Structures are given as C-alpha cells and as structure tokens.
Amino acid sequence: MFSYHFDWAIITSGQYFEWILSGVKVTLQLSVVSVALSFILGLLIAVMRMSNVKPILWFSHAYLEFFRNTPLLVQIFFWYFGSYKILPMVVNDWLNTMNFEFAAAVIALTIYTSAFIAEDIRSGVRSIPKEQMEAARSSGFSYLRSMYYIILPQAVRLTIPPLINQFLNLIKNSSLAMTIGVAELTYQARQVESYTFKGFEAFTAATLVYLGLSLIITWLVTLYSKYILNPMGVR
Amino acid sequence: MKRIGILFLAMMFVAGLGGVAQAGDTLADIKAKGVLVCGVKDSTPGFGYIDEATREIVGYDVDFCRAIAKKMGVKVELKSVTSATRIPQLIAGNVDLAACTMTKNADRAKQIDFSYTYFFTGQKFITKKGTVKKLADLEGKKIGTAKGSTSEQNAKKALPTATIQSFDDYAPAFLALQQGKVFAITTDESILANILYTAPDKTKYEIPNIQISNEPYGLGMRKGDTNLVNFVNTTLLEMEKKGDAKNIFNKWFGPKGKAFPINRGNFKIDGKKESWEK
Numbered sequence: 001m002f003s004y005h006f007d008w009a010i011i012t013s014g015q016y017f018e019w020i021l022s023g024v025k026v027t028l029q030l031s032v033v034s035v036a037l038s039f040i041l042g043l044l045i046a047v048m049r050m051s052n053v054k055p056i057l058w059f060s061h062a063y064l065e066f067f068r069n070t071p072l073l074v075q076i077f078f079w080y081f082g083s084y085k086i087l088p089m090v091v092n093d094w095l096n097t098m099n100f101e102f103a104a105a106v107i108a109l110t111i112y113t114s115a116f117i118a119e120d121i122r123s124g125v126r127s128i129p130k131e132q133m134e135a136a137r138s139s140g141f142s143y144l145r146s147m148y149y150i151i152l153p154q155a156v157r158l159t160i161p162p163l164i165n166q167f168l169n170l171i172k173n174s175s176l177a178m179t180i181g182v183a184e185l186t187y188q189a190r191q192v193e194s195y196t197f198k199g200f201e202a203f204t205a206a207t208l209v210y211l212g213l214s215l216i217i218t219w220l221v222t223l224y225s226k227y228i229l230n231p232m233g234v235r
Numbered sequence: 236m237k238r239i240g241i242l243f244l245a246m247m248f249v250a251g252l253g254g255v256a257q258a259g260d261t262l263a264d265i266k267a268k269g270v271l272v273c274g275v276k277d278s279t280p281g282f283g284y285i286d287e288a289t290r291e292i293v294g295y296d297v298d299f300c301r302a303i304a305k306k307m308g309v310k311v312e313l314k315s316v317t318s319a320t321r322i323p324q325l326i327a328g329n330v331d332l333a334a335c336t337m338t339k340n341a342d343r344a345k346q347i348d349f350s351y352t353y354f355f356t357g358q359k360f361i362t363k364k365g366t367v368k369k370l371a372d373l374e375g376k377k378i379g380t381a382k383g384s385t386s387e388q389n390a391k392k393a394l395p396t397a398t399i400q401s402f403d404d405y406a407p408a409f410l411a412l413q414q415g416k417v418f419a420i421t422t423d424e425s426i427l428a429n430i431l432y433t434a435p436d437k438t439k440y441e442i443p444n445i446q447i448s449n450e451p452y453g454l455g456m457r458k459g460d461t462n463l464v465n466f467v468n469t470t471l472l473e474m475e476k477k478g479d480a481k482n483i484f485n486k487w488f489g490p491k492g493k494a495f496p497i498n499r500g501n502f503k504i505d506g507k508k509e510s511w512e513k
Contacts, residue, residue, distance in 0.1 A: 005345075081407070084414045096415050101400065180407070181379070181400035190319070190382055191401070197322045197346045 007198055011205045016192045020205050023188030027209075030102070030174045030184060034109040035167050041110060042117025047147055049122055060118075067115040073176050075112055080104035080180045105177035113170045117163060124159035125151055157225070164221050168214050185209060261331055262307075262462040269309050273300035274316035274330035274455075280429045281487050281494030282336045294494070296334040298483045299353055299454065299471075303332070306470045318382075322346055325455055332467070333455035336425070338385050341511040348460060349453030350467045352509075353480070355502040356425040357446040358389050361412065364441045367419065373397055373445075376418035379408040385450070386422040393447035405430055412440075423450045425488075425497055432495040451509060468506060475504035 048060035136146035178187035189206035193199040276283035304311035402408040488497040
C-alpha cells in the first residue's frame with residue numbers, strides 16, 4: 001500500500017535526463033582540467049621536495065603537509081569565500097562577473113590533489129637507483145635536466161598505478177564542488193531528487209556514471225601502460 | 236563484468252529495501268501504540284528548531300504536531316528530518332507525520348499525501364537595498380538559493396535568463412550575496428524573513444515586494460493513508476475555527492512572536508485545494 005514507485009523513465013529521457021547529462025559534462029570539465037593541472041603542479045612540487053636548496057625544500061614541505069592534512073571542503077570554501085577578504089575589491093568585482101565558483105573548485109581540487117601526486121611521484125623517484133642520478137650528473141647534465149631526461153620518465157611509469165588512484169579520487173572529490181553551487185553530477189542528481197523525490201533513481205544514475213567513468217579511466221590507463229609504456233611486454 | 240553485475244544487483248536490492256511496502260491503518264496503529272511520531276526540522280528557526288533554554292525542539296510545526304497528537308489522545312515523539320530525508324523517512328515508516336516546512340506540489344503528491352495547507356507563504360528575494368524595483372531587474376543576474384527546495388524551480392520559471400546557483404544552505408547563499416557573488420537570494424519569505432532578521436548588517440538589504448510563487452505548506456503522510464489524512468484535516472479545520480491555529484501563528488510569527496515577524500495576511504486553514512489537486 002505505501003510502496004515506493006520506481007520510475008526509471010524520468011532519468012532516461014526528458015528534462016531530468018538533460019540535467020543529469022549537463023551534470024556529467026560539468027564533472028568531466030572539472031575533472032579533466034584539474035587532472036591536467038594537478039599532475040603538472042604535483043611534478044613541480046615533487047621536484048622541489050627533492051631539491052637541495054633549503055628554502056625550496058621548506059616551502060614544498062609546508063605545502064605538502066598543509067594541503068594534504070586539511071579537508072578538501074574547507075579548502076573549497078577558502079578559495080571561494082575566503083579569498084574575498086584577501087583580494088582587492090577590483091579583483092573581486094571582476095571575479096564575480098566570471099564563472100568564479102568553477103574556477104575556485106578547480107583551484108581547490110588541483111592544489112589538494114597535487115600534494116598527493118607529489119608524494120606519489122617522489123616515492124617513484126626514490127625507487128630509481130641513485131647511481132642513475134650520479135651517472136647523469138657526471139655526464140654533465142644539470143640537476144633539472146637529469147630529472148627531466150633520466151629520472152622522471154622512469155619514475156612516472158612506476159607511479160602510474162598510484163596516480164590512477166589520485167585521479168579517480170579527484171573525479172569523486174569533484175562532487176564537493178556542489179557546495180559552492182557548481183552544477184556538476186551530484187548537484188544535478190540532488191536537484192532531480194528535490195524536484196521529484198525520486199532519489200533512488202537519480203542517485204543510481206549518478207553512481208553508475210561515476211562507476212563508468214572510473215572503470216573507463218582504469219581501462220584506458222591499463223591499455224596505455226601495456227601497449228605504449230611497455231610495448232615489448234617486458235615486466 | 237560478472238562482478239559488476241553482482242554489484243549492480245546488490246545496489247538494486249538495497250535501493251529496493253528502502254521502498255518496502257507497509258500496509259496498515261496508521262491512525263489505528265498510532266492509537267494502539269499511544270505515540271504519534273512526527274518528523275520535524277531541528278534547525279529551521281520559527282518552524283522546528285532547538286530551544287536554547289530547554290534543549291527541546293520547538294516551533295510552529297512542532298505545535299501543530301502536539302495539537303494533532305492531543306486530539307488523538309496520544310503522546311508525541313519528535314524525530315529530526317531534513318529536506319532530503321523527510322520523504323524517505325515517511326515512506327519507510329520511521330515517522331507517521333512529516334511537519335517540516337514542506338511545500339505541497341504535484342510531483343511530491345505522487346509520492347505522499349498532503350493535509351490541507353496549514354501555513355502559507357510565497358517565494359520572494361533578498362537584494363541589496365534599492366537595486367531591484369521590479370522582477371525584470373533580476374533578469375540575466377546570478378541568483379542564489381539552497382538545495383533541496385522548490386525555490387530553484389520557481390526562480391527558473393519566473394526568470395528564464397537568470398543563472399540560479401544553489402548552495403548547501405541559506406547561510407552560504409547569504410554570504411555569497413554579501414560578497415557580491417550573487418545579485419539576490421531567493422526562497423520562501425518565511426525563511427528570508429529570518430535570514431534578514433538575524434543578519435548583522437540587515438539595514439543594507441531588503442525584501443522587495445516581488446512574489447514569484449505561492450508556497451502552501453502541508454503536513455505529509457504516507458500515500459493512501461486515508462484515515463489519518465481525514466483525521467488530520469478535520470483537526471486542522473477545527474483548530475482554525477477555535478482560533479488555535481492563529482494563536483500558534485502569533486506565538487511564533489506575530490508582532491511579538493518568539494521567532495521573527497511575518498504577516499499572516501488573509502490566510503486561513505480552509506481546506507481550499509490547489510489547482511493541481513482538483
């Protein structure tokens with residue numbers, strides 16, 4: 001008598017389907033931009049973290065500890081609301097005319113994820129025998145060039161499995177962007193729920209999309225490491 | 236892929252559990268148990284919130300629950316719900332009556348049954364003073380609101396070119412207005428009145444006299460629970476006739492009310508149906 005009526009049609013066609021679809025699009029945009037930026041930033045921080053110059057070392061250390069050990073939600077609020085008090089009014093007014101909530105979410109996700117990526121890359125680098133660095137340096141490569149040409153290409157290959165984890169985490173973490181009104185997938189799923197009370201259907205759709213995205217990425221990276229990084233099949 | 240299939244089935248199963256059918260006559264059950272379980276908000280000032288002195292949930296919604304329970308001759312048990320959980324809690328049988336600032340609408344009426352309208356408000360805006368004279372002034376602007384409500388839907392309809400940005404709650408939405416990130420915030424006047432009432436710099440803001448929707452609040456009950464619905468409706472009409480309903484309104488929202496002032500206008504609990512209910 002008081003049963004819940006499943007109505008899968010609402011999320012497979014029509015207005016609510018379009019909402020979910022637009023949510024998927026925003027989640028993808030957020031993820032792709034943040035994955036690219038956080039990888040670059042992570043590499044940079046990892047190299048700084050292994051530097052011999054003290055101030056650079058301290059800075060990167062502080063960066064890692066700070067951003068790894070504070071909640072992402074707080075960081076998102078910090079970049080979105082907290083920046084208002086620090087920035088000059090002219091900048092604030094300009095930001096407010098832009099899509100600032102998206103930018104703030106990208107900044108927060110990038111910085112947060114880059115700290116984890118930096119640590120993963122550093123552990124990859126540490127697993128490369130130090131003789132390689134010594135050999136590179138004695139062949140006349142500078143520190144940065146040895147890193148760039150000799151060490152990092154090997155380290156990044158080793159780091160790929162943990163990096164996938166970070167990227168998968170990033171995709172799922174991007175759902176927190178809804179707290180500042182970025183209309184990504186979870187935001188739209190919740191919106192569908194509050195319009196129709198069809199929460200099970202809406203969140204099942206969102207779950208399947210997240211699951212699908214993660215599986216596709218895992219699969220692509222597996223292919224990449226199997227055929228591109230290691231075409232001879234050497235283990 | 237097989238494993239994914241199993242995972243999917245497991246998910247469906249869990250989802251299915253949430254909707255387990257529950258037959259019976261809730262009114263009779265309530266009388267037999269001697270307890271009416273009410274789902275109320277616990278952080279919505281005026282309607283359902285925790286009183287600092289007694290540490291109990293009090294408010295307009297709570298008083299209606301108490302009045303209905305009294306009429307049944309049973310005790311009342313209050314359970315906190317949120318906008319997101321109120322319908323699932325009701326359907327799962329964890330609460331018998333949802334009294335939680337819930338707007339009646341056609342989509343929701345497919346899931347649950349509503350009582351007569353027991354509170355009437357409308358959707359308005361808070362803006363910086365003097366920036367908005369008419370609805371058209373809001374076109375093309377960014378407008379903030381909170382999720383889990385019907386406010387976004389109404390705003391989209393009334394202002395097709397505006398961008399609606401939903402926050403987790405009204406506090407960040409108002410913060411966004413203060414920082415100029417949104418041009419206005421919109422939701423039911425009953426909620427806006429409280430935001431403005433508690434804002435530290437309230438003189439800078441106003442609620443222009445622009446109403447974009449009617450928001451009739453109804454008490455929620457499980458679908459097909461006719462005996463309970465009839466009982467609640469009869470009680471509501473009686474409360475209006477005796478003046479109890481108006482007294483409860485004034486207790487919270489009157490000029491000297493405990494919460495914040497709202498104008499009751501011509502509202503009366505009269506059992507008039509909404510256009511989509513007919």
